[in-house]
Amino acid sequence: MRVDSAVLPRFSLRVPFVAALVCATVALSGCSTWGTATRAAAPVSTSSEAIAADTSKSAATANAGAQTTTVTELQKFFWVFSPYRPDIQQGNFVSKEMLAQLKVGQTREQVKFILGTPLLMDVFHKDRWDYPFYLARGDGEHTSARVTVYFKDDKVERFDGGNLPTEKEYIARIAGPAKIIKEAQKKETAGSASIQINK
Numbered sequence: 001m002r003v004d005s006a007v008l009p010r011f012s013l014r015v016p017f018v019a020a021l022v023c024a025t026v027a028l029s030g031c032s033t034w035g036t037a038t039r040a041a042a043p044v045s046t047s048s049e050a051i052a053a054d055t056s057k058s059a060a061t062a063n064a065g066a067q068t069t070t071v072t073e074l075q076k077f078f079w080v081f082s083p084y085r086p087d088i089q090q091g092n093f094v095s096k097e098m099l100a101q102l103k104v105g106q107t108r109e110q111v112k113f114i115l116g117t118p119l120l121m122d123v124f125h126k127d128r129w130d131y132p133f134y135l136a137r138g139d140g141e142h143t144s145a146r147v148t149v150y151f152k153d154d155k156v157e158r159f160d161g162g163n164l165p166t167e168k169e170y171i172a173r174i175a176g177p178a179k180i181i182k183e184a185q186k187k188e189t190a191g192s193a194s195i196q197i198n199k
Helices: 002-029 048-063 073-081 096-101 108-115 167-175 179-198
Strands: 067-069 088-091 128-136 142-152 155-160
Touching: 096 108, 108 142
Parallel strands: none
Antiparallel strands: 067 142, 088 128, 128 142, 142 155
């Protein structure tokens, strides 16, 4: 009986305050799947015009190259209260250097040697290989890219994809810039500042 009277007054104010703080944090930080799970799926049309429009839309997306979405400062702040999220990489990473080696007229084996085995080989589109790439960083940053290779008579007819990151940029995005790169950037900044002062 004496324990209850000594403990209860202490917790009577703290518990609702802590519960309200936790609820507010969860509500403001949000969950990554919450927004997409509550929306209804868009209706799908199977008409030939809709399929052609979807094909041109996907080609335009592929030609746009790598796209990165970052988080806001408020989301970064509330990320402290969210659970640990590891970096997730899916698909084939194709760098700018790898795409530069790809030429029209190469065989399927040569493409496989340069870009690797494609992630998507559609049964209905045997003359098209897709190399999608998706990187979700633990801090909420998302990067996606797609390279599509089209074949005709088992030779490369054309390929979509561009504006891809270099291998150094990709490694810097995953692991952070190397100490050598940071020092070189500092020297370049200091060198350009001294040149401007001398002028």
